[in-house]
Amino acid sequence: MFLCKKDFMNKINKRKRILVCGGTGFIGQRLVKTLEKQGRRVNLLEGDIQRKKDIESALKKSDIAINLVGSFDKDIFLLNALSNVNFLKACGKFNIEKVIFTSSQSVYGEYSGKLFIESARPEPLTEYGLSKYLGEEIYRFYSNRYNIPSIILRLSNVYGPGQKKGVVLNFFNNILRGKPVKIKGDGKQKRDFLYIDDAVNSIIRSIDYEPKNFDIFNVCGEKARNLLELVSLIEQKLNKKAKKEFVEFKWEDVNSMCSNCQKAKRFLKYKSKTTFEKGIEEIKKYYELLSLQ
Numbered sequence: 537m538f539l540c541k542k543d544f545m546n547k548i549n550k551r552k553r554i555l556v557c558g559g560t561g562f563i564g565q566r567l568v569k570t571l572e573k574q575g576r577r578v579n580l581l582e583g584d585i586q587r588k589k590d591i592e593s594a595l596k597k598s599d600i601a602i603n604l605v606g607s608f609d610k611d612i613f614l615l616n617a618l619s620n621v622n623f624l625k626a627c628g629k630f631n632i633e634k635v636i637f638t639s640s641q642s643v644y645g646e647y648s649g650k651l652f653i654e655s656a657r658p659e660p661l662t663e664y665g666l667s668k669y670l671g672e673e674i675y676r677f678y679s680n681r682y683n684i685p686s687i688i689l690r691l692s693n694v695y696g697p698g699q700k701k702g703v704v705l706n707f708f709n710n711i712l713r714g715k716p717v718k719i720k721g722d723g724k725q726k727r728d729f730l731y732i733d734d735a736v737n738s739i740i741r742s743i744d745y746e747p748k749n750f751d752i753f754n755v756c757g758e759k760a761r762n763l764l765e766l767v768s769l770i771e772q773k774l775n776k777k778a779k780k781e782f783v784e785f786k787w788e789d790v791n792s793m794c795s796n797c798q799k800a801k802r803f804l805k806y807k808s809k810t811t812f813e814k815g816i817e818e819i820k821k822y823y824e825l826l827s828l829q
Contacts, residue, residue, distance in 0.1 A: 552599040591622060
């Protein structure tokens, strides 16, 4: 029986030893579980990504490395950018075949009405966006220096059951508990929301993709929604009225954030499979299960 090239490469990739850094986080847990379910060989970074000894110990028994380590608020420049220097030097030392780094669409900055494409000039407005952009540039530099194929995934707003932070979780919790929902501006600013399973699918597609030396992909949900639509949908699912509280915009707040994912669809064969309605329903089910425990 002959295998087509795609099936042959997938079979080979299933034998690869995949290191997941940040495997205990929101995305990491779901990714590891999915990879193991597919019969893939998964290693977790045991220790600190900032410690050379821990990194090298994990990388010397790996073929592909995925870095999900990051922070939204604490030590963001250290965790989102600088920690990648020693990590990538070690990847070069142990001849890692491919590295995947989860970045963010916040690197783009303000949305002007035209969907961002990967070649758009990054103009981050937040320290988080800046830290992720610096992380990307570190990958670009060391990818060229050590000839390590590198894939950057610019994820949109990832949400789903089990999440600890994020606008979807905050709104859901506050409406559920009858607390005020703080909406910046008029609530008409758009966000692209990416369900956790779709985010994980994009990472797995990247594992099976043979990149050039360095490549960047936007990863989006089905379509962008404004914050008022988010509130309305949660109200419907919970059958509860939200206590809306409109607050002033700060200078660093991004009005809207929307990207074009055609490149990921074409090369990674990525496609968002979870509608926003379905995603919010899954979060509701998760809370209902928690209430029974």
